[in-house]
Structures are given as C-alpha cells and as structure tokens.
Amino acid sequence: MKLTAESAPSSAHARQRATVMARLRKDKWTYVLLAPGLLYFLIFKYVPMWGVLLAFQNYQPFLGFWKSEWIGMENFRIFFDNPEFFMLLRNTLVLSLYNLLFFFPAPIILALLLNEVRRAFFKRTIQTMIYVPHFISLVIVASLTYVFLTTQNGIVNTMLEKYTGDTIDFLGSPDWFRPMIITQTIWKESGFGTIIFLAALAGVDVEQYEAAIMDGANRWRQMWHITLPSIRNTIVILLILRMGDVLDNGFEQIYLMLNPLNREVAEVFDTYVYMMGITQGAFSYSTAVGLFKAVVGVILVLGANWTAKRFGQSGIY
Amino acid sequence: MSKSYRSLGGTLFDIFNYLLLSLIGIAAVLPFLYIVAGSFASDSELTRRAFFIIPQSFSVAAYKYIFSTDTVTHSIWNSLMITVGGTIVNLFFTVTMAYALAKRGLMGRNLVLNLVIFSMLFSGGMIPTYLVVRELQLLDTFWALILPGAISAFNLIIVKNFFQEIPPELEEAARIDGCAEIGLLWRIVLPLSMPVLATFTLFYAVGHWNNFFSALLYINDPEKWPLQVMLRQIVLLSQMAAGSAQSVDYNYVKEAEQSIKMAVIVVGTIPILLVYPFLQKHFAKGVLIGSVKG
Numbered sequence: 001m002k003l004t005a006e007s008a009p010s011s012a013h014a015r016q017r018a019t020v021m022a023r024l025r026k027d028k029w030t031y032v033l034l035a036p037g038l039l040y041f042l043i044f045k046y047v048p049m050w051g052v053l054l055a056f057q058n059y060q061p062f063l064g065f066w067k068s069e070w071i072g073m074e075n076f077r078i079f080f081d082n083p084e085f086f087m088l089l090r091n092t093l094v095l096s097l098y099n100l101l102f103f104f105p106a107p108i109i110l111a112l113l114l115n116e117v118r119r120a121f122f123k124r125t126i127q128t129m130i131y132v133p134h135f136i137s138l139v140i141v142a143s144l145t146y147v148f149l150t151t152q153n154g155i156v157n158t159m160l161e162k163y164t165g166d167t168i169d170f171l172g173s174p175d176w177f178r179p180m181i182i183t184q185t186i187w188k189e190s191g192f193g194t195i196i197f198l199a200a201l202a203g204v205d206v207e208q209y210e211a212a213i214m215d216g217a218n219r220w221r222q223m224w225h226i227t228l229p230s231i232r233n234t235i236v237i238l239l240i241l242r243m244g245d246v247l248d249n250g251f252e253q254i255y256l257m258l259n260p261l262n263r264e265v266a267e268v269f270d271t272y273v274y275m276m277g278i279t280q281g282a283f284s285y286s287t288a289v290g291l292f293k294a295v296v297g298v299i300l301v302l303g304a305n306w307t308a309k310r311f312g313q314s315g316i317y
Numbered sequence: 318m319s320k321s322y323r324s325l326g327g328t329l330f331d332i333f334n335y336l337l338l339s340l341i342g343i344a345a346v347l348p349f350l351y352i353v354a355g356s357f358a359s360d361s362e363l364t365r366r367a368f369f370i371i372p373q374s375f376s377v378a379a380y381k382y383i384f385s386t387d388t389v390t391h392s393i394w395n396s397l398m399i400t401v402g403g404t405i406v407n408l409f410f411t412v413t414m415a416y417a418l419a420k421r422g423l424m425g426r427n428l429v430l431n432l433v434i435f436s437m438l439f440s441g442g443m444i445p446t447y448l449v450v451r452e453l454q455l456l457d458t459f460w461a462l463i464l465p466g467a468i469s470a471f472n473l474i475i476v477k478n479f480f481q482e483i484p485p486e487l488e489e490a491a492r493i494d495g496c497a498e499i500g501l502l503w504r505i506v507l508p509l510s511m512p513v514l515a516t517f518t519l520f521y522a523v524g525h526w527n528n529f530f531s532a533l534l535y536i537n538d539p540e541k542w543p544l545q546v547m548l549r550q551i552v553l554l555s556q557m558a559a560g561s562a563q564s565v566d567y568n569y570v571k572e573a574e575q576s577i578k579m580a581v582i583v584v585g586t587i588p589i590l591l592v593y594p595f596l597q598k599h600f601a602k603g604v605l606i607g608s609v610k611g
Contacts, residue, residue, distance in 0.1 A: 037414025048441025137527030290442030
C-alpha cells in the first residue's frame with residue numbers, strides 16, 4: 001500500500017504511525033462515544049464562531065455566506081457612529097455597575113450571616129427558603145413583577161393609592177427600570193449565591209476561632225480576621241467571572257422588562273442584537289454588534305485574571 | 318461556641334441576625350404565597366384587600382378559565398415534551414462525551430477538551446447560532462429547543478471529572494470478563510454515577526422547563542409555544558392567543574384578569590416546586606460545588 005511504501009525510508013516513523021493506528025483501533029468504541037458530543041460542539045459552537053465572519057460581510061440570505069459581499073469593518077463603523085451605541089454602552093455599563101455594587105455583595109453578606117447561625121435547624125430552614133427563587137424562570141419573575149407593580153389592580157399601587165392617593169407606573173418609567181432589575185436579581189440569586197461561600201466557610205478550621213476567642217477577639221473581629229480571609233479567593237474568582245460578563249446583562253431578564261416607555265435606559269447590547277438581527281433581519285450588522293460584545297468580554301475576563309494573578313491570587317485560567 | 322464566651326453584644330447580634338434572616342427567608346417565598354392566594358380570590362377581593370394569604374371568597378374560576386381553553390393546556394403539553402425529550406438528549410450527549418473524555422490515554426483528548434473549554438470563553442453569539450439552526454431547517458420544531466443546547470460545557474466537565482474518579486481497576490476487571498466499551502459504560506460506570514446523573518437530570522430538566530430564550534428565538538408558531546412563552550403572552554402582553562380569545566366572553570376575561578394571571582403563574586411554578594426538594598437534596602450534598610474549582 002502507499003502507506004508502507006512511503007514510510008519505508010524511516011522505520012521509526014512507520015512504527016509511530018503503526019502505533020497511532022493501533023491506538024485508534026483499540027479505542028474505536030470510545031471514539032464512537034465521543035462522536036455525538038464532538039459533532040455537537042462543532043456544529044452548534046464552532047460553526048457559529050466561524051459564522052462571526054458575517055460581521056465583515058454584507059450578508060444577503062438569498063446569496064448565502066459564500067456569495068455575499070465582503071465589506072471589511074463597515075458594519076463596525078456604522079455601529080460606532082450610531083448615537084445608539086453610546087446609549088447601549090451606557091445602559092449596559094450602568095446596569096453592570098449597579099449589579100456589582102448592589103447585588104454582588106448580597107450573597108457574601110447573607111452567607112456571613114448564615115455562618116453565624118448556630119442552630120442547624122434554623123439555618124437549614126432559611127436555606128431551603130432562600131434557594132427557591134433561583135429555580136424560578138425569569139418569565140415567572142417578570143410576571144410576578146408585572147402582577148405586583150401594574151397600575152391596574154396591582155397590589156403595590158393599590159396600597160400606594162390607599163395611603164398616598166397616587167399611583168406610580170413602575171413598569172413604564174425609565175427611573176424605575178434599573179432598581180426593578182437589580183431587585184429582581186437580588187431576590188432571585190442572592191440566596192443561591194450563598195452556596196459557594198458557605199462551602200468555602202465550611203472548610204475553615206474551628207481551632208482558628210477558638211484561638212481567636214482565647215485572644216479576646218469578639219464576633220466582628222473573628223469575622224474580619226478569620227471568616228472573610230477564608231472566602232477571599234472565592235470572591236476573587238467570582239469577580240473575575242463577573243468581569244467577563246460586564247457587557248452581558250442577561251438577555252431574558254432585560255428583554256422581558258423592556259418596553260417602548262423605558263427603552264432609553266433598558267436597551268442593552270443583547271436586546272439590540274435581537275431586535276436588529278431577528279426582528280429586523282440585519283444579520284451582518286447585529287453579528288458585528290455581538291462580536292464586539294464577545295471580544296470585549298474575552299479581553300475583560302483575561303485581563304481580570306491576569307490582574308488577580310499579579311496580586312498573588314490564584315486565577316482561573 | 319460555648320456559652321461562657323457569650324457577651325451581651327454577641328447575644329444582641331444573634332437576636333438581630335435571627336430576625337433579619339427570618340425576614341429574608343419570608344421575603345423569598347412570600348410572593349408565591351400571595352400569588353397562590355390571589356389565584357383563588359375574586360378580582361374584587363384583590364382590589365379591596367391589599368395583602369392577604371387566605372382569600373375570603375374562595376373561587377376556582379381562574380383555573381376553570383385557563384383550562385377551558387386549549388391555549389394553556391396545549392403549551393403545558395409542549396413544555397412537557399420539550400422537557401422530557403430535551404433532558405434525554407442532554408443526558409445521552411453529556412454522558413457519552415464525558416465517558417470518552419475521561420479516558421486519559423485517548424488520542425486527541427486534550428484537543429477536544431480545549432475545544433470545549435474555549436467554547437465557554439468565546440461564543441459565536443445569537444445571530445450566527447440562529448443562522449445555523451435556520452440552515453438546518455430546525456426553526457419551528459422542538460429540535461431547535463433541544464439540539465443547540467444539547468451539552469452544557471460546564472456540566473460535561475463535572476461529569477467527566479466524576480467518571481475519572483471511578484477506580485480503573487473496576488473497568489479492568491469488567492474488561493477481562495469480556496465487557497466491551499459500551500457495555501462498560503452501561504453496566505459499570507452509569508450505575509456508579511447515579512447520584513451525579515440524577516443531579517444533572519434535574520438541572521437540565523428545570524432548564525428546559527424554564528427556557529424562554531430559545532423558544533422566543535426559534536419558535537414562531539403559537540401552536541408550538543412552550544408554557545413560558547404563553548405565560549409572557551398572558552401576563553406581560555395581557556392577551557390570550559388570537560384564536561381562543563374570540564371564543565371567550567370579553568367581560569369575563571376583564572373581570573378575572575388579575576386572578577387569571579396569578580393562576581397561570583401558579584401553573585408555571587408548580588412543577589419546579591414539585592422537584593425542588595429533590596434538587597435541594599442533591600445540590601446541598603455539594604456535588605456541584607466540589608467540582609467548581611477542581
């Protein structure tokens with residue numbers, strides 16, 4: 001066969017190739033098991049990655065990918081020149097900042113409070129209650145928000161009217177959009193977010209506390225000098241992950257709460273991509289927007305990881 | 318902590334802490350209690366009484382109404398099919414790939430692992446993925462809700478790590494007894510992995526039941542809408558799907574609006590609350606947490 005003829009000059013090479021073939025044959029069934037998953041990643045993860053090239057095209061569905069015209073950075077230029085760009089950037093960053101300031105500390109504080117509880121039954125009961133919202137869909141969360149806050153018979157406005165004589169249109173007001181989103185996130189995720197910190201806290205050596213008590217440290221000092229340092233690594237890792245998501249506000253939640261009345265503060269990159277791409281069919285343009293977002297995300301997460309390592313923390317990559 | 322170290326400040330802190338945590342716990346579940354109560358109340362009661370947990374005028378009119386039309390029932394059925402079918406696909410794809418990747422000597426293993434990890438860092442995004450699904454002619458089919466998310470890279474790596482922990486001697490012994498690769502997976506590895514698989518079954522299933530994004534993206538045909546999309550139509554957009562709205566007395570809808578919305582929310586939440594105790598049992602064991610860093 002051709003194979004043997006070619007490899008004749010170098011017998012080492014031939015042996016190597018023979019081992020490769022033998023190993024492939026030996027693991028034949030393992031490769032069969034690998035195939036469906038690998039195909040999945042190639043088709044649904046890597047073809048779309050290659051599909052980001054659409055961003056540099058003027059993609060026409062009837063021409064297809066191969067025949068559409070290449071236009072270089074034109075889509076990006078249009079996007080950055082568009083006044084909407086700054087609105088999207090501002091809305092996205094403000095929401096992320098709010099999230100970092102108001103939501104990020106919530107599970108940490110909650111975990112610290114739970115950690116101080118000595119009665120196991122009480123602790124378990126509270127945990128059972130606060131984990132529930134994590135499993136509720138965002139549609140339900142948005143529905144609850146609507147049902148509570150609507151001006152037509154919603155409980156909050158019914159009460160407001162009773163006591164102040166006035167109602168507030170929370171759902172259609174730009175001022176209330178961000179507080180609403182952050183409240184939803186805090187309600188839904190701060191309970192479940194405690195798990196990772198509680199796991200880290202469970203590993204703290206009790207002797208450390210005993211020694212601290214002997215030295216006369218009160219509860220605050222124990223928390224400050226023992227408890228907090230023991231979850232510092234976890235906090236750093238979560239912060240790094242958070243960095244990668246700075247431009248990622250979570251499509252579903254925003255989309256569900258977005259309406260024409262609060263659009264000026266509510267529209268973010270993800271919802272804009274959906275609107276331009278799926279609703280209006282501007283595939284290339286919206287791919288460019290999405291690509292911009294993804295690339296900034298990768299840069300941010302790698303940058304945060306690098307910074308954390310420089311400051312002596314263990315990164316994740 | 319033993320009693321002798323307790324100070325007055327410590328005791329005050331404890332009281333404050335227990336009170337605060339109780340309030341937080343109540344805040345997490347109270348919205349549901351109110352919604353359940355409201356779904357059994359009349360709309361006049363909802364207007365009259367601000368907040369209540371037990372309705373005075375107990376009525377199942379809201380439930381009667383939502384099950385009197387096909388709209389909600391049909392979407393529940395769709396959601397069930399997607400959840401069951403999708404979870405089976407998830408498990409099949411995740412387990413087979415994780416098993417193959419758990420073999421350290423496998424050629425090309427590192428390459429594939431890196432492909433998986435890179436896909437967690439960078440994604441093609443909404444539009445390219447949408448176009449792939451469209452090219453595959455999957456739009457408006459349940460496959461569009463199942464295949465594009467067949468494997469969660471994160472779950473895959475956790476299951477792979479778990480499979481790696483299984484002692485190789487067990488597999489060797491089975492191999493000597495004449496067990497082939499697939500038999501090995503089926504008869505040795507899977508039975509040993511039941512707790513982990515139960516966890517992922519539940520998490521995948523909850524994910525399917527709760528999924529709204531994929532359906533919004535890929536399903537235009539109201540006949541194929543899952544419950545989450547229907548829920549949004551009814552509660553957020555305040556309208557029943559076109560077909561059935563005409564067959565219903567308009568005044569009746571108007572009258573019962575708020576309680577109907579609440580009833581639909583309850584229907585959408587109940588399946589989650591039913592599996593919640595099982596979910597909690599598993600994640601509380603730390604199956605997921607231990608693997609986050611490893």
